[in-house]
Amino acid sequence: MKANPDFFDFPEDGFATGPEFRIKDKLLEKLIEFSRPLLAAYIKDLESTFYPRYKAAVKKGGEGIGNMLWINCLDWFLFDHPLDPESSQTIIELFLYRKKLYLSGWEKKVLAMMRDNEMDLYEIRSVHPGRGFDLKRLTDGRQFQVVEMKASRQILRWTILAGRLWLLDDVQRFSGGLYSFGPEKRVLLEKTVGHLAGAGKADEESRRAFRSRFSPEICRLWLDPLLNPIKPEFRNRDGDRLNFCQAVFSIADKDAIRQAFAGQQAITIRDDGDDILTWLSKKNDAAGGQTVMGTFRLQDDELQFEANSLKRFQQGMKVLKKYLGEMILLKEQKKTPLAKMLKQPRDRSPEPIKIPLEEQARIVNQFKRKHYQDWPEMKLPALNGKTPRQAVRSAPGRNAVALLLKEFERREEQSRLKGDPGLNIAFLWKELKLDPEDY
Secondary structure (H helix, E strand, C coil): CCCCCCCCCCCCCCCCCCHHHHHHHHHHHHHHHHHHHHHHHHHCCHHHHCCCCHHHHHHHHHHHHHHHHHHHHHHHHHHCCCCCCCCCCCHHHHHHHHHHHHCCHHHHHHHHHHHHCCCEEEEEEEEECCCEEEEEECCCCCEEEEECCCHHHCCCCCCEEEEEEEEECCEEEEEEEEEEECHHHHHHHHHHHHHHCCCCCCCHHHHHHHHHHHHHHHHHHHHHHHHCCCCCCCECCCCCECEEEEEEEEECCHHHHHHHHHHCCCCEEEECCCCEEEEEEEEECCCCCEEEEEEEEECCCEEEEEECCHHHHHHHHHHHHHHCHHHEEEEEEEEEEHHHHHHCCCCCCCCCCCCCHHHHHHHHHHHHHHHHHHHHHCCCHHHCCCCHHHHCCCHHHHHHHHHHHHHHHHHHHHHHHCCCCCCCCHHHHHHCCCCHHHC
16 A cells, blocks of 8 residues: 555644544543443453453563553453343443433444444554554455554554554544554464454354454463563574584594595585684575584694584584594583573673774674575575475465565564664565565
């Protein structure tokens, strides 16, 4: 969706509200006041009515999570939660029934809109800082332009939002409960919402059941990373888990060891004459270079072998046993997972290196660009061991690669918002012949 040249542009402190917007705010106050006697019973046990781990989430997430969780819970209680299983009537429906004789035509119109408005999934397609953003509703592909002045200065492209869009005075805005997710959650969210919707049943009972379950289920997905964090899994370019492995051997003749390495054909060794022999991959990577598989350090009476995965280490040890044989004697062998290394305390912090910000940005972006240029040829667990270039040959693979690219773009934009170097990776979409508008 291309940016609308007539996109609403209001002052930072808000836009000139029309009659529908002002009525909506007053009606929300009346709804909350009307619901207090009923709400009191639900507040006592939110863990049984809304979210099973409500207290744990508030305790771990602090005041910010607690406030957001309460707003989302209140929004669900007013608009989606059936008060009586027999009638499935919600607070807003009960309010409209009891107060209809005392409401103006404008108020009835706005209340009807509030009553019928459902939560849904939206993807941010582009951001207009200080004005708003373009959205695509994931359930049907319909696109919207939303006015959100302050949020648009912080929110990132490709973010997934679960919430209600309110059309008031011909202006689309979010209001009430809102959940935010990264693009990597899109498949899970769509699957969850599809499951909640059943087999596409459109009868009134199914729609009410869907609305009643939507927010609590999305809330579970939203808070699950907070309460059940996944430990990061670091892997090398071959997809192997990082384990820093080392073996130390006694040797009698350093020159004989060097000659033995030169004579073997099992692995590719680069000898620069500085007593560090570098073990390289046989095939070149996308940039034309070779991956470092391990290193062999020669000393007068000692040989040290290091590799960053157990698989590479075992391969190197087989080569040593076959071609160096009795010339080496194993003294020590150890394997250290990366997670354990990260927990080990340092003796002292290194002195900070003062580099101008412009130079920092240049160095970081140069490193990132090199990584992203190689990325299409990397075998990735997220793509079932395929490279991105292999994955884009199928429709499911193209979708999976597009999600990864969206997450990359989001991270780079997040870096820019923090004032850190950020790289434009639009070239990756072109390299893989993908159009972000299609995904």
